[in-house]
Amino acid sequence: MAFTIKGIVFDMDNTLLHSSIDFGAMKRDIYAFLCDHRILPQGLSMNTHTTSTIIAEAMNTGLLSEELCHAMWDIAKEHEMRGMIGADLEADARELVQRLHGQLILAIVTNNALEAAMAALKENRIAHYFDLIIGREAMGLLKPAPDGYLEVLKRFPQTSPKEWLSVGDAWVDGKASESAGIPFIAYRGDIAKMNSMGVFPFAEIQHIQDVIGYLQPRTAK
Template identity: 40%
Template structure:
C-alpha cells in the first residue's frame, strides 16, 4: 500500500543540500566586502560576521551608495567564485535514491542564490536535473535569500498548492528565513542548529542524512 505524503511539493536548496559544494563562501564574502569598503559603500566596522554574501550585497544596495558599475564588478567576483567551487562538485550522499523515491509523489523544485544557468549545468552534470519541475536562481528573485521572493516565484507556478503544503529543505539559516517569510515549513539538513536558534528561524526538524527526509514527507505505516 502506497504511503500518503504530508506535503505536495518540496523545494530544495542546492549548495551543501543537493550538491557537496566547494564554493569558498567566506573568501568570496571577504573579497566582496573588501571591494565595498574600498569604494566607501560600507564602513570598516561593518558587522561582516552577521552577514552572508547575499545579505552583504543587500546591505550595500540599501546604503544608497552602490553604483551600477560597482555592483556589476561584485557579481563578476561572485560568479568567478561560484564557477571555481562548482567545478567537480559531487552529490550529497543518498540524493539520487531519495529523489527517485520522491519522484511522482511530490512536485520538486530547486531554489539557489547561484546563477540559474550554472545551477542547471551542475544539476545536469550530476544527473539529477530531470527530477525537478522548476529551477530558480538569482535571476528569478527580486532579492536574494533570505528574501522569500524566489520562493514565492516558485509557489506562483502551483496556485493549487498552499504554502503550508510545501516543504523547504536547506542547510543555511537564510534558506529557513526565506521559508519562514514565505509561510513554508522548513527542514534543516546538516545545519548549524545554534545559528537557527540565534536568528529565530523555526524548523520542523534537523536531519543529518538525506535518507531521513522520507520520515518527514511520508506518513507512518
C-alpha cells in the same frame, strides 16, 4: 485539518550538492569591493553577515550603479563557477530525487547564479528531476529574504505554503522558507546558529532520505 505534502523546495549547496565554494572568501571579496568603491563602510561584522546580507546592505544604500552591480555579481559568479567544478552529490541525494520525481513537485532555490547551478546539476545528471530551479536572477532579494520561495509558490498557484516542505543546511534557508510560510527542515544544520537568527526548524535530519518520513499528512497547529 491535515495537509498532504505536494512539493519540496531544496537548497542546493551542501544540501543536494557538496560543492567547494569558499563562501567566506566570496563574502570577503565582495565586501572589500564594496568598501573600495565607498558603497559600504569599513567595520561590518563578518560573523553576523552572509554574502547575501552584505549585498542587501549595498543595495539599500542606493549607491550601486548598474556597472558596479554587474561587477559585484561577477565576483560572486567567479567563486561559484570555480567551486562547482567537480561538485559531488550529497549521499543518497540522487536516490531521493529519483524516488520523488513524478510524485511531488520538486524545486530548488539557490542564491547561486542559475548558470553555475545548472552546470553542476547537469554534470551530476539530476537537473531533469526538478520542475523548477530558481537562481538569484529570479529573485528580488536573496535568501534570507523569502523572494525565491514566494516565486515557487507563484509558479504553482494550486498549492498553499503548508503543502510544501523546505530542506536546507543554513539559517538563511530557514529564514527565507519560514518567512514564505513553508515549514523548514534543517539538514545537518547548526541549530544553535539557526535559533540565534530566529529560525526554528520543525524538524532536523542527518541523512537526506530522512525527509521521506515527513511527507505523510500532518495536523496543522
